[in-house]
Amino acid sequence: MENNILVCEHITMKFGGLVALNDVSLNVTKSSITGLIGPNGAGKTTMFNVITCNLKPTLGNIFFEGKNITGFKPYKIVPLGMARTFQNIRLFENLTVLENIMIGFAHKVKYRLFEPILKTPKFLNQEKEIKIKAFELLEKVNLKEKAYLKATGLSYGEQRKVEIARALATSPKLLLLDEPAAGMNPSEKIALMYFIKEIKDSFNLTILLIEHDMKFVMGICQKIYVLDYGAKIAEGTPEEIQKNPKVIAAYLGEANVKG
Amino acid sequence: MKRNTILTILSIILLFVFLYYASHHFSRYTIIILNNIAITMILAVSYNLINGITGQFSLAPNGFAAVGAYTAALLSLTPAQKQAMFIIDPIMPFLGSIHLPFLAALIVAGLVTAFFGFILGFPVFRTRGDYLAIVTLGFGIVIDIVANNAITITNGPLGLKGISNYTNVWWSYGWLVFTIFVVMSIINSNYGRAMKAIRDDEDAAVAMGINTFKMKMIAFVVGAFFQGVAGGLLAHLITTISPTLFTFFLTFNLLVIIVMGGLGSITGTVIATIVIVWGSELLRVFDQPMHIFGITTPGIPGLRMIIFALLLILTMLFAREGIMGKKEFSWDWLFNAIKGGIKNGK
Numbered sequence: 001m002e003n004n005i006l007v008c009e010h011i012t013m014k015f016g017g018l019v020a021l022n023d024v025s026l027n028v029t030k031s032s033i034t035g036l037i038g039p040n041g042a043g044k045t046t047m048f049n050v051i052t053c054n055l056k057p058t059l060g061n062i063f064f065e066g067k068n069i070t071g072f073k074p075y076k077i078v079p080l081g082m083a084r085t086f087q088n089i090r091l092f093e094n095l096t097v098l099e100n101i102m103i104g105f106a107h108k109v110k111y112r113l114f115e116p117i118l119k120t121p122k123f124l125n126q127e128k129e130i131k132i133k134a135f136e137l138l139e140k141v142n143l144k145e146k147a148y149l150k151a152t153g154l155s156y157g158e159q160r161k162v163e164i165a166r167a168l169a170t171s172p173k174l175l176l177l178d179e180p181a182a183g184m185n186p187s188e189k190i191a192l193m194y195f196i197k198e199i200k201d202s203f204n205l206t207i208l209l210i211e212h213d214m215k216f217v218m219g220i221c222q223k224i225y226v227l228d229y230g231a232k233i234a235e236g237t238p239e240e241i242q243k244n245p246k247v248i249a250a251y252l253g254e255a256n257v258k259g
Numbered sequence: 260m261k262r263n264t265i266l267t268i269l270s271i272i273l274l275f276v277f278l279y280y281a282s283h284h285f286s287r288y289t290i291i292i293l294n295n296i297a298i299t300m301i302l303a304v305s306y307n308l309i310n311g312i313t314g315q316f317s318l319a320p321n322g323f324a325a326v327g328a329y330t331a332a333l334l335s336l337t338p339a340q341k342q343a344m345f346i347i348d349p350i351m352p353f354l355g356s357i358h359l360p361f362l363a364a365l366i367v368a369g370l371v372t373a374f375f376g377f378i379l380g381f382p383v384f385r386t387r388g389d390y391l392a393i394v395t396l397g398f399g400i401v402i403d404i405v406a407n408n409a410i411t412i413t414n415g416p417l418g419l420k421g422i423s424n425y426t427n428v429w430w431s432y433g434w435l436v437f438t439i440f441v442v443m444s445i446i447n448s449n450y451g452r453a454m455k456a457i458r459d460d461e462d463a464a465v466a467m468g469i470n471t472f473k474m475k476m477i478a479f480v481v482g483a484f485f486q487g488v489a490g491g492l493l494a495h496l497i498t499t500i501s502p503t504l505f506t507f508f509l510t511f512n513l514l515v516i517i518v519m520g521g522l523g524s525i526t527g528t529v530i531a532t533i534v535i536v537w538g539s540e541l542l543r544v545f546d547q548p549m550h551i552f553g554i555t556t557p558g559i560p561g562l563r564m565i566i567f568a569l570l571l572i573l574t575m576l577f578a579r580e581g582i583m584g585k586k587e588f589s590w591d592w593l594f595n596a597i598k599g600g601i602k603n604g605k
Contacts, residue, residue: 074465078467083466084466086463090463091459091463092455095456099452099455103467103469104467106456106467106468107467113450116447116450
């Protein structure tokens with residue numbers, strides 16, 4: 001139990017009559033890469049929204065490092081050490097790459113509103129510090145020379161990296177990636193796979209990711225959860241999942257299993 | 260960094276030297292326009308903080324300016340003046356006896372308006388969407404009705420008269436410089452970055468741990484403070500205020516200014532205010548009879564507004580994001596442009 005950074009107990013999420021998640025339990029082991037897969041509409045992103053407190057589950061509890069965070073305000077879980085990216089990249093379009101990263105440090109800023117007006121040393125020092133840290137982070141993801149470009153001026157793969165770097169700037173313990181490889185070609189996907197493994201080690205992270213691409217998930221995850229129609233149908237190592245008839249049925253249909 | 264600060268201070272000094280010259284040599288009419296520019300600019304810059312920087316569509320400035328104007332005027336009028344003026348119903352005893360110097364009246368006006376902003380913002384920013392526009396539009400209407408009917412406070416439709424003409428170029432431009440300084444300081448801090456993040460993508464901002472409610476409140480309440488002060492300055496410039504002065508048209512004008520200057524650009528707002536306030540004065544020639552190539556046209560009142568509208572449409576056609584877009588003028592930009600120009604020249 002204490003080895004699990006995230007524990008979701010019997011999560012049920014109903015939108016009116018629609019049951020988006022039905023009694024889903026899920027554990028994420030510290031320093032692991034865990035995958036959450038399933039066909040379209042299985043409830044993967046809903047699960048993410050529940051974990052990040054954007055949605056309050058109808059039933060069930062979420063524990064982050066042993067602390068019950070169910071019903072927390074979503075911005076309050078970031079200081080606890082949880083950060084996420086979005087399925088469709090959501091950068092701050094009118095800000096530069098550097099400013100995007102600096103936003104990630106926003107919740108650590110301690111100075112008060114009057115301090116930028118009076119230009120107190122505390123304000124000046126913290127701003128300087130944030131800028132230096134943001135540059136360090138950009139250097140780690142090889143985007144330092146793009147720091148002063150508008151975020152939208154970057155290629156798709158680079159934007160994805162900036163989004164991940166922005167999440168890293170919040171210094172998370174658990175990073176949730178929502179379909180990081182979506183819309184990438186095979187070579188970009190491989191590069192991303194190495195990138196995720198690399199940041200996991202260098203930032204000492206635990207990663208939970210949603211992905212459609214089976215090769216990607218099988219290549220990177222130690223444990224996989226499979227959702228279908230809002231219910232958990234399987235969990236296990238990639239090898240176990242690959243052989244699980246329920247999973248094959250969910251992805252390929254019943255007839256193929258019999259045939 | 261150092262060079263830019265020096266240049267900024269120098270240009271502020273230059274502005275005040277110009278104002279000194281203006282206040283001694285220019286006509287009264289020009290001085291009033293100069294004051295008008297400054298007050299409108301205070302309103303527009305603080306309005307841009309919530310609309311342009313934070314991306315929350317507010318329609319509050321006319322209501323806020325009204326609150327500020329009435330508060331400041333009631334505080335700076337002498338008890339004797341107030342007693343003589345309130346002929347329908349006597350003024351509330353507390354308001355009747357209070358009397359403050361101009362600066363204190365302005366600051367209190369700002370604080371009272373900020374308090375109104377807080378009361379308005381508190382329920383609205385708990386939700387998302389365009390509720391702010393509806394609530395603030397309603398606020399303007401409520402203020403108008405209150406100003407007309409709360410006779411023991413506002414003297415009803417008669418308004419307040421004989422307000423001392425305290426506002427001069429020093430007061431209005433002093434407050435303008437202070438407003439721009441404060442707003443720019445906030446924008447160039449973590450607070451401003453967070454506000455821009457909310458404008459660009461609120462969900463992502465929340466996912467970065469930003470307390471969006473707090474940031475929106477800060478932008479709205481700080482804006483309200485300065486709008487209240489601007490209302491107070493306006494009251495002491497024209498010396499007579501009545502409910503008709505603060506109709507929705509005031510907000511509409513400011514909206515035109517911030518959109519034309521560029522939503523989210525303070526320097527754009529500065530330029531657009533000068534262009535629009537001064538420009539609409541220059542265009543007055545079109546209202547008068549004109550002689551063009553020997554043909555005399557009769558004076559058509561309102562023609563300048565048509566030309567004004569045409570100019571606005573043209574600006575929006577050729578600069579869709581406004582004059583400055585979301586960019587800001589900076590000394591670095593100017594120096595780079597000059598350097599670039601020299602290089603190209605060689």
